[in-house]
Amino acid sequence: MTYINNFGDVGPGDVALAGGKGVGLGGLVRAGLPVPPGFVLNTSAYADFVAANHLGAGISELASLPPQAGPQDYEDASKRIRGLFAGGSMPAVIAAELGAAYALLGNGDTAVAVRSSATAEDLASASFAGQQETYLNVRGAEALAAAVTDCWASLWTARAMAYRAREGIGPDVVRLAVVVQRMVEADAAGVMFTANPANGRRDQTVISAAWGLGESVVSGTVTTDDVVVEAATGSVLSRRTADKEVMTVYAEHGTREQAVPASRRHQAVLDDRAAVALAGHGTRIADHFGSPQDIEWARAGDEFFILQSRPITALPEPAVDTPDTWTVPYPKGLYFRASIVEQLPDPLSPLFADLIDGSVTRSLRALMAEAVGQNVIREDDVGLPTVNGYAYYYYRSSGMWRVMGKSLTAVRALARGKAHMGVAGWRDFSHPRYERVLQDWSAKPVGELSGAELLEAVHALLDAGTVYYTAVQSIIPIAATSEITFRAYYDRFVRRDGDPPAQTFLLGYDSEPIRAEKSLYDLAVWARGVPGLAPAVLDEPTAALVDSQRTGSAPAGFDQTLWQQWRTRFQVHLDRFGHAVFNLDFLSPVPADDPSSLLETVKFYLRGQGNDPHERQRLSAARREDQTDQAIARLGPKRRAAFVRLLRWAQSAAPIREDALADVGLAWPLLRRMLLELGKRLVGSGVIAQPADVFWLREQELRSAVEFGLAAPGEPVAVAITGADRPVRADAVEDRKMLWRGQAKAAAPQLLPESRWMERAFGSMMPAGSQDQPGDIIKGVGASSGRVTAPARVLRGPQDFALMVPGDVLVARITTPAWTSLFAMASAVVTDVGGPLSHSSIVAREYGIPAVLGTGVATQRLTSGERIRVDGDAGTVTIEQPAAAQEP
Numbered sequence: 099m100t101y102i103n104n105f106g107d108v109g110p111g112d113v114a115l116a117g118g119k120g121v122g123l124g125g126l127v128r129a130g131l132p133v134p135p136g137f138v139l140n141t142s143a144y145a146d147f148v149a150a151n152h153l154g155a156g157i158s159e160l161a162s163l164p165p166q167a168g169p170q171d172y173e174d175a176s177k178r179i180r181g182l183f184a185g186g187s188m189p190a191v192i193a194a195e196l197g198a199a200y201a202l203l204g205n206g207d208t209a210v211a212v213r214s215s216a217t218a219e220d221l222a223s224a225s226f227a228g229q230q231e232t233y234l235n236v237r238g239a240e241a242l243a244a245a246v247t248d249c250w251a252s253l254w255t256a257r258a259m260a261y262r263a264r265e266g267i268g269p270d271v272v273r274l275a276v277v278v279q280r281m282v283e284a285d286a287a288g289v290m291f292t293a294n295p296a297n298g299r300r301d302q303t304v305i306s307a308a309w310g311l312g313e314s315v316v317s318g319t320v321t322t323d324d325v326v327v328e329a330a331t332g333s334v335l336s337r338r339t340a341d342k343e344v345m346t347v348y349a350e351h352g353t354r355e356q357a358v359p360a361s362r363r364h365q366a367v368l369d370d371r372a373a374v375a376l377a378g379h380g381t382r383i384a385d386h387f388g389s390p391q392d393i394e395w396a397r398a399g400d401e402f403f404i405l406q407s408r409p410i411t412a413l414p415e416p417a418v419d420t421p422d423t424w425t426v427p428y429p430k431g432l433y434f435r436a437s438i439v440e441q442l443p444d445p446l447s448p449l450f451a452d453l454i455d456g457s458v459t460r461s462l463r464a465l466m467a468e469a470v471g472q473n474v475i476r477e478d479d480v481g482l483p484t485v486n487g488y489a490y491y492y493y494r495s496s497g498m499w500r501v502m503g504k505s506l507t508a509v510r511a512l513a514r515g516k517a518h519m520g521v522a523g524w525r526d527f528s529h530p531r532y533e534r535v536l537q538d539w540s541a542k543p544v545g546e547l548s549g550a551e552l553l554e555a556v557h558a559l560l561d562a563g564t565v566y567y568t569a570v571q572s573i574i575p576i577a578a579t580s581e582i583t584f585r586a587y588y589d590r591f592v593r594r595d596g597d598p599p600a601q602t603f604l605l606g607y608d609s610e611p612i613r614a615e616k617s618l619y620d621l622a623v624w625a626r627g628v629p630g631l632a633p634a635v636l637d638e639p640t641a642a643l644v645d646s647q648r649t650g651s652a653p654a655g656f657d658q659t660l661w662q663q664w665r666t667r668f669q670v671h672l673d674r675f676g677h678a679v680f681n682l683d684f685l686s687p688v689p690a691d692d693p694s695s696l697l698e699t700v701k702f703y704l705r706g707q708g709n710d711p712h713e714r715q716r717l718s719a720a721r722r723e724d725q726t727d728q729a730i731a732r733l734g735p736k737r738r739a740a741f742v743r744l745l746r747w748a749q750s751a752a753p754i755r756e757d758a759l760a761d762v763g764l765a766w767p768l769l770r771r772m773l774l775e776l777g778k779r780l781v782g783s784g785v786i787a788q789p790a791d792v793f794w795l796r797e798q799e800l801r802s803a804v805e806f807g808l809a810a811p812g813e814p815v816a817v818a819i820t821g822a823d824r825p826v827r828a829d830a831v832e833d834r835k836m837l838w839r840g841q842a843k844a845a846a847p848q849l850l851p852e853s854r855w856m857e858r859a860f861g862s863m864m865p866a867g868s869q870d871q872p873g874d875i876i877k878g879v880g881a882s883s884g885r886v887t888a889p890a891r892v893l894r895g896p897q898d899f900a901l902m903v904p905g906d907v908l909v910a911r912i913t914t915p916a917w918t919s920l921f922a923m924a925s926a927v928v929t930d931v932g933g934p935l936s937h938s939s940i941v942a943r944e945y946g947i948p949a950v951l952g953t954g955v956a957t958q959r960l961t962s963g964e965r966i967r968v969d970g971d972a973g974t975v976t977i978e979q980p981a982a983a984q985e986p
Contacts, residue, residue: 101143101192102199108138115140117215117275122387122407129386131379131404136210136279137199141217143192144250144274151186161259161269172256183251188243196246197239200278209235209281209348212245213406214252217273231255234313235281235348242278249276281348282403284396286367287312288322291410292329292380293390297840298414300390302335303327303377307367309358310345312394312405320344323367327377334370342367376402383407416832417839421486426850428483432860433490433850438482438567438682440865440931441762443911444895445487445841447685448834449773452797453557454489454682457564458482464565485850487841519572521751524758528569535562536765544768544775549809552772553801559765559772570758577755584748592733592741598725599883601943603745606719609753610760611918611941614675616711618696618919621671622703631660632704640697640900647672647693671696678916679763680896685793687896689916690767695899699919707904708922718944752940759937760915776800776809783808787825794831842894845869845930845958866931866954876960878928878953880973881939886926886948887967887978890960893920907968909956913938921945926968928956928975942970950975 108116108124116124120138127133148154160175188196203210212233231252233245252258253274262272288307293300306322308315315322321340328335342363344355368376376395379402384391390413394405426433438458446454459482463475481492539555547555585600593600625631634656635643642653647668652661676690689696702708726745730738777792785803786792792800803809848864849856871877891906893899899920902908908924910917912931921927921941932938932951942949948970956975960966965979 101140101146101195103138103140105133105136105138114217114273115142115275117141117217117273117277118408119213119215119277119406120275123277123279125387126383126404126407129382131383132402134280134282134403134405135203136277138215139192139196139199139246139276139278141273141275143196143246143276144253146189146192147186147247147250150189151182153182153186156182157254158270161254163259163263165263167263169256169260172260176254176256176259179254180251183247183254186247188247193243196243196278200239200242203278203280206239207237209237210242211277211279211281211405212236212242212249213277213279214249215275215277216253216258217271217275232313234311234353235351237351241351246276246278250274277406279405282396282405283398284311284403285309285398287394287396287405288315288367290376290380290393290395291390292384292393293410293413293416294326295410295413297419298416299836300416301329303329303380305368305373305376308342308345309362309367310347311353312396313346313353320346325368325373327373329377329381332374332377334373337366337373339364339366372397379404415839416836417843418836418841420840420843422844424485424847424850424852426485428492428494431492431494432856433483433485433492434860434864435488435490435846435848435931436863436865437491437571439489439491440912440936441679441682441914442489443931444681444683444686445838446484446489446683447793447838448796449793449800450683450685451484451487451489453560454564455482457557457561458568460561461564461568486844486846487838488844488846490850519569520576521573521754524569524573524754528566529758529761532562532566532761532764535559536768539765540768544771546811547772547775548811549776549779549804549807552776552809553804555772556769559769563762563765563769566764567762570762573751573755573758577751580744580748580751584744587740587744591737592729597729598721601882602725603722604748604752605944606715606717606722607749607753608715609756609940610675611678611756611915611937612711612715612944614671614678614760614915615918615922616715617671617675618699619703619708619711621667622700624667625664625700625704628660628663630657631664634660635664636701636704640694640701643697644692644694668693668700677763677765677767678760678918679766679914680916681914682762684766684770684773688763688766688770691770692896695896695919698900698902699922702904702923711922714946715944756915756937756940763916776804779809779811781825784825785827786831787828791825791827791831794834795827799827845955848954865933865936866952869954869958871953871955871959874977876950876953876956876975876977878950878956878973878975879933880949880970881933881936881951882927882942882947882949883970884926884946884948885967885969885971887965888925890928890962890964890966891924892957892960892962894957901962907966909960911957913941921947926970927951928953928960928966928968930954930956930958 103112103116103120105120105123105127108120110121110125112124113121116138120140123133123136148157157179160179163171163175200208200210214231231249233248236242236245253272259269262269286307286309288305289312290306291304294302294304296304303326305325305327306315307325308320308322321342323337323339323342325337326335327333342358345358346353347356379395380391380393383393383404387407387409390410391407392410393407396403396405459480462480479494482489483492484490535558539559544552581604584603588600588603625635638653638656646653646656646661647665650665652658672690672693676693677688679688680686729741733741773792774789777786777789780786780792780803781789783803785808786795847869848866849860886907888905888907889903890909891902892909893902894911896916902920902923904923905925906923907926907928908920909928910930912929913927915937918941922945924947926948927938927942928949929938929951930953936951938951939949948968950968950970950973953975960975960977964977967976967978969976
């Protein structure tokens with residue numbers, strides 16, 4: 099037959115012939131699964147129907163909608179295209195083959211299901227589930243032909259066309275096959291996922307079940323029983339038995355809903371034995387296809403049938419349950435998520451957690467000893483432990499009271515620059531020392547160092563960075579105090595009605611983040627002046643540019659001469675600014691490792707979007723100086739002197755704070771390179787599966803591997819993998835990754851233990867607001883004035899930066915100087931952590947965009963695509979329209 103293919107004859111390479119659903123059913127039949135009999139009316143039938151009725155040109159014209167097309171445009175186009183199909187007639191040869199194949203399923207009046215099977219459907223990259231139509235309980239050859247025509251037309255539903263447009267699939271490349279399958283007299287049906295879609299666990303099978311036919315389960319019109327089965331052991335982990343009010347059953351034609359008998363409403367559809375048996379089918383199916391599957395099933399009596407199977411798309415990485423209790427490791431102490439912890443927004447990787455705790459403790463004890471005297475801070479008085487993976491500053495209660503008793507001494511020491519604190523200490527000691535340590539280790543080829551030398555270097559670089567950060571912490575209160583003092587004086591003694599806010603006098607100055615932004619802008623301006631370079635960069639995928647920057651080889655099709663010019667110029671930027679950290683945990687790449695976000699910003703400028711930062715800064719500086727001159731001109735001598743003195747203090751301190759923070763990660767590119775070198779050697783020795791897994795080892799595990807000789811340069815030690823099928827730490831690494839992913843979904847409390855007195859005593863000092871914020875209004879701190887209504891874009895870290903859309907509101911846990919490149923695209927900024935004197939507020943003011951910081955819950959409450967109103971004056975974020983309502 100020309101148009102008919104039996105399920106068993108359809109192979110993995112037949113998507114163009116049988117569509118995704120047809121290929122899936124063919125695989126199920128060949129694997130011996132219980133599939134109801136049926137056949138595929140292949141895509142040749144669709145093509146010949148379209149050709150015979152001269153529909154091709156009309157379909158192409160109507161379906162080629164512009165990028166800005168809205169929901170109604172898709173609805174109008176769909177209605178007209180489906181009208182074309184309704185006016186066509188099925189060629190006799192197709193109708194004859196369809197009728198003959200149908201007759202083989204029964205007596206000529208057999209009930210069948212008629213399902214779409216598109217060539218861009220049920221694929222690993224895009225499921226298209228529910229985009230085309232399904233027709234159930236179709237009886238008779240005439241009704242079957244009509245259902246097939248309607249199925250073909252459903253290739254052009256509004257939702258299917260919009261979905262394909264978002265996936266970048268053009269209207270001229272899609273075809274539709276039709277699956278015809280004998281109906282099962284089902285007493286129960288549902289769907290089954292061979293991996294848990296909630297937590298990504300590949301070892302858990304999730305079953306949804308309802309009485310009657312499965313269509314109501316797929317469409318979501320009934321409440322289902324839900325059962326989770328552990329695939330390896332066949333044990334039921336959890337179940338929820340619903341109150342099932344309605345069920346879908348056969349009608350004379352099609353289906354209908356009817357009430358579930360009272361005796362069965364609260365009865366489990368599947369007992370444990372049946373659920374485990376069904377899960378066993380699921381395991382076989384997933385093993386056959388080699389990936390987690392989304393399966394539709396039905397049960398008739400005691401027999402299960404598999405109706406279809408497709409790959410699960412967008413399955414999250416496996417994670418454990420999100421923690422909901424916060425038990426502290428040392429009961430007699432206080433825990434704070436502030437200071438250095440603000441730049442650790444995520445759970446810590448195991449190796450970083452082990453290394454940073456000791457490094458911070460040593461640095462703090464040394465600082466306090468110089469500032470307030472020996473023995474004020476004692477062993478175990480301070481630390482940086484983790485609770486559910488999140489870092490906390492820890493103070494033993496008795497030690498904290500001793501430190502508080504020396505607070506005046508500490509303030510005097512800070513004012514005098516003792517213990518290398520303050521601006522002078524940072525400029526003359528801490529920063530040069532950090533640079534010297536980095537230069538010393540940079541001079542040694544990483545690949546030639548022994549494992550022990552690499553570990554020594556990691557400790558030395560991390561300790562240097564920690565000492566540097568501790569010094570930076572002394573600059574932050576100076577900058578904060580200078581701005582607060584100036585603002586208070588200005589608002590009380592200088593400002594009149596109509597005068598600008600105090601922040602106007604602090605804008606337009608250079609700092610390292612602003613210099614980095616100007617460098618990217620200048621790179622784009624230069625590229626536009628080199629013939630052919632700007633289009634080449636814009637046309638090349640960012641991922642390809644990143645790979646080529648690392649390897650030195652030009653991307654395919656990129657002119658070699660242009661590429662060398664571009665690579666050299668961009669590398670200058672990376673060498674200068676590529677150490678800015680998104681997250682202090684060295685698990686997270688820095689721009690020197692992955693410059694994707696920087697390239698997206700350059701492309702933004704190359705497209706002519708955004709503002710010239712040089713001109714923005716010039717205008718801010720001109721306004722600042724003009725307002726300063728006006729204020730000075732009308733003030734008396736005493737007020738003028740105080741105003742000028744406080745203004746100059748604030749103007750000098752704020753940029754230095756940004757410069758100091760921007761260099762915290764100065765050693766991070768080298769430190770990461772050294773750790774990845776250790777990881778590469780451990781891969782060769784069979785300890786871990788990939789170099790980056792080194793970040794998931796405990797320090798003692800890494801040290802033991804080094805001492806055993808498994809991280810020596812050159813050839814690895816073969817004994818490491820004797821008798822092992824998998825790397826020896828592979829399971830531990832995977833378990834720790836799953837734990838981390840579950841922890842990353844939690845909202846870490848700012849203070850522990852969680853108690854009323856802790857909140858009263860320290861809550862106002864914390865950089866994040868209350869996590870108890872129901873309703874559509876989220877409160878934070880207004881850190882940069884203005885009001886904007888735009889879609890939210892929730893970014894967890896640099897891995898999400900490519901999702902940033904110009905004009906969106908940037909929503910993040912916290913932003914460090916490394917996030918600055920995104921501010922050029924953002925219409926506003928919202929963070930969980932931060933305040934009016936944080937990096938986010940300073941940069942947002944320079945960009946002239948609203949900022950609401952320290953909300954505590956923004957990344958938990960907001961979803962990308964939601965339309966929100968950001969009020970930087972009131973310090974509120976209002977949810978105006980859910981994300982789902984934005985979809986075409």
